[in-house]
Amino acid sequence: MSDFKDAAFGAGHDHIFLGAAHEQNERRTWAVIALCSVMMLIEIVGGSMFGSLALVADGLHMSTHAGAMLIAALAYTYARKHAADSRFVFGTGKLGDLAGFTSAIVLAMIAVLIGYEAVSRFLSPVPIHFGEAIPIAVVGLLVNLASVWLLRGDHHGHSHGHSHGHAHDEHAHEDEAQTVSAPFGVFAVSIFEDGVPPVFRITSAAGVSRLDTSTVSVTTVRPDGTQQVFAFKDRGGYLESKEDIPEPHAFRAIVRIADGEYEIGFEEHDHDAHDAATRDHNIRSAYIHVMADAAVSVLAIIGLVLARTFGWLWMDPLAGVVGALVIANWSYGLMRDTGAILLDMNPDRRMAENVRHAIEDRGDKVVDLHVWRVGPGHMSAVLSVSTSESQRDSRFYHAVLQRFKGLSHVTVEVQPA
Template sequence: MVDFKDAAFGAGHDHIFLGVGHEKNERKTWAVIALCSAMMLVEIVGGSMFGSLALVADGLHMSTHAGAMLIAALAYSYARKHATDSRFVFGTGKLGDLAGFTSAIVLAMIALLIGYEAASRFLSPVPIHFGEAIPIAAVGLFVNLASVWLLNGGDHDHGHDDHAHEEEVQKIFALADRGGYLESKEDIPQPHAFKAIVRMPDGEFGVEFEEHEHHDDADEAATRDHNIGAAYIHVMADAAVSVLAIIGLVLARAFGWLWMDALAGIIGALVIANWSYGLMRDTGAILLDMNCDRRMAENVRHAIEDLGDKVVDLHVWRVGPGHMSAVVSVATDETQRDSRFYHAVLGRFMGLSHVTVEVQPLQTAA
């Protein structure tokens, strides 16, 4: 007999797989849009009033910057508003990755345009109005640095709760016999590390749990919010271009090296193209359901096979920032082990938010 059972640890059956800082990142993105839009209006209106074509051009460039931020903001809003929409089979957690992939394409196009313009300047140098160009580049750098500060927010939230650093707390949990395993009758909190004493009829048994630091690439890939990351790359790319532009303009003005402005443009285009490629690679892998956390898959396999059972089939993929899903087919000769047993085994894995288990007799699988 084959037994199917589905559960979503930490998220429930509503399939809400949004990142921990979803709403906070959404507010940050809208704040950057407001800043860029205000700067865009000031530059376009001021340039029109004072006859500065360079100021108008930078204002139009700022509008593309605000447009890129708008992609991220709308993705956050749509994902939040439709998080419980049953049409999205695995929720809207991957919408941010789709927005990040779109932003990567926009960045690639910007890199091509900058590179083309820079190459044209090499072949046909044009006069540069240093008195206007340098201050505008400086103002652009200031706006980009302000945007970086808004997106970063001055905090580094890794998704850990403050209660992990509180004083030691002791609590008694009643356990129920589920026929082959014991299950707590109430939810057990998941701090970074804790010690448990299990009282059994034949004595007391101590069990120690410790959560290790999450600094490897697999953890980052599983929890990274590519939507806010794409917005961050946009402002960082603009800031880098502004710095290179200021350096190129200052050197061109001081030594008459007009080619320095074009060289700065080419370097900036290469930097943006590199960031675009990395973002496209990471988000594309998630959109294609590539396993971005191989350690999680191995942990799931070992947790089951260490019990003497066999994992016949296993698929692990990301459904949102910090949320992994798994489909597991298990073969066992233990008749008392049903899907509930394996859900209890896998329920201890942080970040494994949705699990589907199929249980079949070992001889059938063989």
């Protein structure tokens, strides 16, 4: 008979999987709504009093901006208030992703409307009241910059979607090097995995050419006592292990150089995939909204100034087309990333491989494994393990996996081999 058990590491059994900065981001979003609402009232009232249609129009535009922010703010508030609601099987951590996906659709609609208006003005130019339009665009830009400042912080979305989702499964750097002080020099031992299977590298400021590779080795000692010896080859400037390093990269390492023996340690890092797993898409969507509005304001100012200075009336609609394309690009990135999470696509395949290796390095077999995100910084795993060790139950595997940061909820089924 199989042994089936569930555990929620770091969150107990309340299944609260909200982001670490949830309440802080909630306050920031409401602050931006307050700022936009005040500006909206000033522009509408002022425009009505002074007969400025352009000022009233910009005030109405600011109202749509505040409405978009409202999606994010309400999502934060609802998720917090219902975090312990048992009706949500895996908590309310993904509500922010749903709000982000909705905001991405709104952004796409805004991009289409701006593009349509710009093309219409290309075909049928309209007179521009530069005296009113330029100051309003400047004021709008200042409000958007203030909103960006309010939403500043660890939103994990500052690249607006165009650099996410395509580099989260590989390390693009070298792990922090561990130093070894030998009698004939100081050597740096690191794990290198820049687009290649992970390997050890040994470097030295004095060079490694004088080292005999037959006298150099690294022996890894994992928490369960498993050992593996790595031989090295000369790469001309550094030594590199001939064998790849299995996951996870958490072990003691005994480095042998000539007649010396030195012990160092490595810890598992989440790296780029960690960013994908912890990113708060709700604050990211709010940030993209204000950045999109700021970008449109900047383009509008440039277009209006050039149109007034050189008579290039086509610059104003051209700026609108460029702004629409930029917003559409950001919308696509946000929609892609949030949609993947809503469909339970694993944003951290490295975590899944680490879980698999942690189990199988102990001689067992992972029959089935599913890892997905349940909230910013919270991953869930369901796995089925086949083992010939009768004393290993689900508690044993929970203890094995508990050291993984961000793995907040684990369900294990144990099947006798």
